[in-house]
Amino acid sequence: MPPDTAATPLCSCGSSPAFSLRRRCRSPVRRRWSPACRGSMALCPSTWRPGTWAWATRRGAPSYSTTSWSRSGAPARTPCSCGTRAGPGARPSAPSPSRLAPSSLSRDGTTARCRSWSRNPYSLTQVASIIFVDSPVGTGFSYARDPKGYNVGDISASLQVLTFLRKWFDDHPRYLSNPFYLGGDSYAGKMTPLIAQHVSEGIEEMQYPLINLKGYLVGNPLTGDKIDDNSRIPYCHSFGIISDQIYEAALINCRGDYVNPTNKLCANVGQTINDLMSEVDNEGILDPVCPSASPKPRRDALRRKSLAEEHYELSDGPPYGCIKYRYHPSYIWANDNATRAALGIKEGTVKEWIRCKPKGELPYTFDLPSSIGYHFKLTTRGYRALVYSGDHDLTVPFSGTHAWIRSFNFSIAEDWRAWHLDGQAAGFTITYANNLTFATIKGGRHIVSDNRPKECFAAAKRWLTNEPL
Template sequence: MSLKPVQARTAGRCHLLPLLLLHLVPAVLLLLLSSSASASASTVVTHLPGFDGPLPFYLETGYVSVEEDTGTELFYYFVESERSVSTDPLILWLTGGPRCTVFSGLAFEVGPVKFVLAPYSGGLPQLVYNPLSWTKMASILFLDSPVGSGFSYARDPKAYDVGDYSSSLQVQTFLNKWFIDHPQYLSNPFYLGGDSYAGMVIPLIAQYISEGIEKRQQPLINLKGYLVGNPKTDPKFDINFRIPSAHGFGIISDQIYEDAMKSCKGDYVNPTNQLCAGVLRKIENLISEIADAHILYKKCVVAVPKPFDDASRRKFLMEESIKINAAPGRPSLDCFTYGYYLAYFWMNDNLTRNSLGVKEGTTSEWIRCIKGLPYTFDMPSSIPYHLNLTTRGYRVLVYSGDHDLEVPLLGTQAWIRSLNFPIVDDWRAWHLDGQAAGFTIAYANNLTFATIKGGGHTAPEYQPEECFAMAQRWLNNEPL
């Protein structure tokens, strides 16, 4: 399968910040570039601020240089499997957005720590061990990608202008360099995993790795497949199926749905007439009344910092110490987003930065999902990559929280069906503790689709027990 030609990038490092860096004046830029350091660095973390006692798992953090001429470095958290390090799978975990930090995956989805949800009154939020961490069954390499996410940074402001293809190539470069530094994991079964927009680029990254394997490029990664949750895939499926899903969830009426079908003729992505555009506005207004990431949850303040103007941004970027200049809106304690609020203060504490080995001067304000940096959505659809990889025999698990309206399961089912694979295990319930935990269907070419009953857009956040059981069975090559 031919891929869109892209100019590959390599690696380097220095001081800078992922926040619309193009606003930096040259003099400030030169000041920030005055120091230099090695192209890669790692830290073994034995204690974390706010966590009682030594960590009961192996945690390593670090940077890998992926583009030398622009000084682009990607930050990672590596947690070894708590079961069998030598034989358990290794998963590269990415988070969506694009440009949400992978710390969301580590602390809110599949990683070994979680926040104590207590009212915040200053100081350091507390962490506890997560007994449903997927590190019970696999080693996980959490990666802040694309550059600008979390603690990943670049020396050259222009380096933040990436897209689907260029950022995926940087992930491939990251993996090659990481495995050279960690050859003891090369024999472990390797998988890619992630939710939301990560599901768009994961098949592309897997494609790049697969081509490297075919060319016998070193290091030879033991790629076995990938798993994606509520994955962005193709707007004609992801967006078009929001309308029938909203109708099925009872958010829009029969009449509004019928008007949409009649006026838009099945195309809700590109309205071609005023009647269609009007009914779509009406539908979006109705959807805005609920939390579309999980329609049953409260609609809460999203815990992201408030935007600030160019003048305050320039001043902020020049600060050497960490200043919380744009504190996020505070959700109520019973809101799903309260953990995100706590994470903001925990990550912006110098004790946390020091323990994680974050390089001074590279990221001033940690933001869970950063907005305002350029990103090119240059891959219109990931379906060709899904088709190519499954045809080559790689294992794939696609799962959907069934209460998500951002990437509804109806659209995910539809693009999977468009592959025209024969069914090898027809639609049935899968169970946990004697109860249906969701429904599943298995196709030829090692493709499995599963729903998570009660799950939202990032299913492991909402239904951790069910997702733990699903992942464990699938990674163990057992039927769900």
């Protein structure tokens, strides 16, 4: 069982309080810290502290994962969190410009030119120290010297994160007393409870260092279970994306299982629904449909690699005005030679930073069929959990998330109600026994902090500080 959460301040996995980066690493793990950022904030916010960690996979092939930690006015006893918003092939939210980061990147609307950094008023680093990790191997700036090192899956990648955490705390024991939380959005929301389960088992088995795990928070989390996809059809009907007749045909012919149609009529209506869903942005149904946020850059552009060049154009990217455009300048920033030097990226390891690599480019085994059981195990052991959903997300509808939470049959500690910000309803929430809180964020997308950063910050801050949502 976790220690009493009221006894000490919070600490979440994703960031860590300040510490000296220049002392030698005395743990078995190999680490190389880059110099602190100097000069123009257009290159790297000074609160980021990058590093490179290495470990051997089960096949013996060494893998390297980059990590950054940040603190922005967070005292040394604040929550410490470790998190990612990524899935296989996707880059976690830092150090690229992000709604979680202490600074945001200003950009020119016509050339996507990176101009300067400005303070992010809704950064979670104001209330918690955060460690961001490139995982699984091959995402972001992480790499493996042996190609076999890229052959990972849900289980092996989660164990690698566990190895990283143990080595990190072994090297920085002064932070072991900080309350610790894990966090992740989207596919990382599937991995977060699995990693938390590994950490909790280590605590029960008295495996040192003993991480002070208090709980976890996940946003619009995938589970791998059929409920993720099956909940999309009633969600589409409730928002008028499909008609009453189409929905009734799906109910009659598919009998609740829209993932694996057992007859032609179900398959046909499923195709019709898919065609209609393609007309909206699945990550935010009220937003315009935009091209991918992961560009296919021109090779001549890659060779220029300088933020000083004012007309660094990209092809096949989202147009200015699309919400996904905010990811676009990060491509320029991360592939700039000065940025790479500030982050300590070793030459020849990762030629090109891409926020989300194309599906299938990296070998990955989806060997965790469902994470729902891990949510149940952790909450029944007393670990706190916040599950939040943007209510305009069609990728992982809030109704499906709430359905698997209700399947636990936990008693209701505080019934469904609105939670408020600036005198207005910011969403709705319900609290169950075993410290499990579910909340919606009104108007939120799949990655809620993309378009509701203020609401996302308020919800996380209140929960991390043990205040009612």
